[in-house]
Amino acid sequence: MKIALLSYRSHPFSGGQGIYVKHLSNALHKLGHEVYVLSGPPYPQLSKGIELIKIPSLDLFSVESRVKAFRLRFLFSPLDLIEWLGILSGGFPEPYVFGKRLEAYLRGTEIKFDVLLDNQSLCYSLLDIQKSLPLVTTIHHPITRDHKIALENARNWKERLSTNRWHGFLKMQKKVAPRLHQIVCPSMQSKHDVIEEFLVNPNSIEVVLNGVDIKTFKNRVGKKIHTNRIVTTASADIPLKGLKYLISALPKIIKEFPDTHLKVIGRPPKGGIRKLISILNLNDRIFFHSDLTELEVVEIYSSAEIAVIPSLYEGFGFGAGEAMACGVPLISTSSGGLKEVIGDAAIIVESGSSEEIERAVIDLFSNSDKQELYSRLGRKRMEDKFDWQGSAKQYLKIFREAINNFKTN
Numbered sequence: 001m002k003i004a005l006l007s008y009r010s011h012p013f014s015g016g017q018g019i020y021v022k023h024l025s026n027a028l029h030k031l032g033h034e035v036y037v038l039s040g041p042p043y044p045q046l047s048k049g050i051e052l053i054k055i056p057s058l059d060l061f062s063v064e065s066r067v068k069a070f071r072l073r074f075l076f077s078p079l080d081l082i083e084w085l086g087i088l089s090g091g092f093p094e095p096y097v098f099g100k101r102l103e104a105y106l107r108g109t110e111i112k113f114d115v116l117l118d119n120q121s122l123c124y125s126l127l128d129i130q131k132s133l134p135l136v137t138t139i140h141h142p143i144t145r146d147h148k149i150a151l152e153n154a155r156n157w158k159e160r161l162s163t164n165r166w167h168g169f170l171k172m173q174k175k176v177a178p179r180l181h182q183i184v185c186p187s188m189q190s191k192h193d194v195i196e197e198f199l200v201n202p203n204s205i206e207v208v209l210n211g212v213d214i215k216t217f218k219n220r221v222g223k224k225i226h227t228n229r230i231v232t233t234a235s236a237d238i239p240l241k242g243l244k245y246l247i248s249a250l251p252k253i254i255k256e257f258p259d260t261h262l263k264v265i266g267r268p269p270k271g272g273i274r275k276l277i278s279i280l281n282l283n284d285r286i287f288f289h290s291d292l293t294e295l296e297v298v299e300i301y302s303s304a305e306i307a308v309i310p311s312l313y314e315g316f317g318f319g320a321g322e323a324m325a326c327g328v329p330l331i332s333t334s335s336g337g338l339k340e341v342i343g344d345a346a347i348i349v350e351s352g353s354s355e356e357i358e359r360a361v362i363d364l365f366s367n368s369d370k371q372e373l374y375s376r377l378g379r380k381r382m383e384d385k386f387d388w389q390g391s392a393k394q395y396l397k398i399f400r401e402a403i404n405n406f407k408t409n
Contacts, residue, residue: 003033004037023211037052057097102125106129136182141193182401220301223303228261245357262287310333317337332347333351
């Protein structure tokens, strides 16, 4: 098959979308299929043999001044103007304009794709595209959950206004999702939430667990482990990731284990998290690492004594899976799809509870036998249950169904 993966942005170094695009495209290619990735910037890092087709945007999140990014030609390009004005006013128009640019590309290309897989753009254009080509859409989780948690954590009316403005694209997603013919979710919990939040017909959704790259995220046998080092993956300014609860637990942990320090795989904070770190006098205890290669991420995981995932919600939970694949004993919430990733191979804490994180970390630091147990359990679970080739085979079955259904309609 000629398979096109559609992704409005595919950051190569962080975030689930880039991981998903890279590894699923590679697995499909290894099964003998011709795979193309149609992506807006930032562009993904793809394996050899997979063609990247760039669908350029203004990429305004990478510029220093969005005001200065204006060009007179925007006045003659409605999509550029919509994108510039939307982002300048605090919105997120990328999925919408990606869809329109994608439509233009598909009309002009000579490549005859057999099936398209959309990576949660959920843009209006998909409704027209699925009339002319077989289409499957992945919804990792409904962003309505992110929106709700962000509002709950807003400190004032300005932050609430900003949050509502940013999540304005949800109106589009809520209209588009129920009208899509075939949807894939990466966990049963995500499927349940998509049905509830987006009012999607349950018969339109199939669940395919993501894989974890256990060859790259190797068991850390023989690696140097830093005493009392904690690692987590969290975008620092996204409340959904629950980082503030882990940070709030650190002072009491440090009293018991004075060498405790935290490595965060994610963007450095700007607002409330940075203030919290300063208030708790933890500036010399917490280190942020972003724009990392996969191998650099593996090195950080492998150097930590334990990993903690304090998320309030996840559609799947790549961070948990990658830590477990490296053999790092894991403390995690079981929120959303996380429970399907960690099973009984991690120590579970209640989401939103600094006290539970604090107790679990102190207990795990104190017990080398328990560390060894969860190190083994985590690695074995990833080896036994999370394989990208297996995921790709399930996707191929869904693609064939989409193609057959398209032919008969």
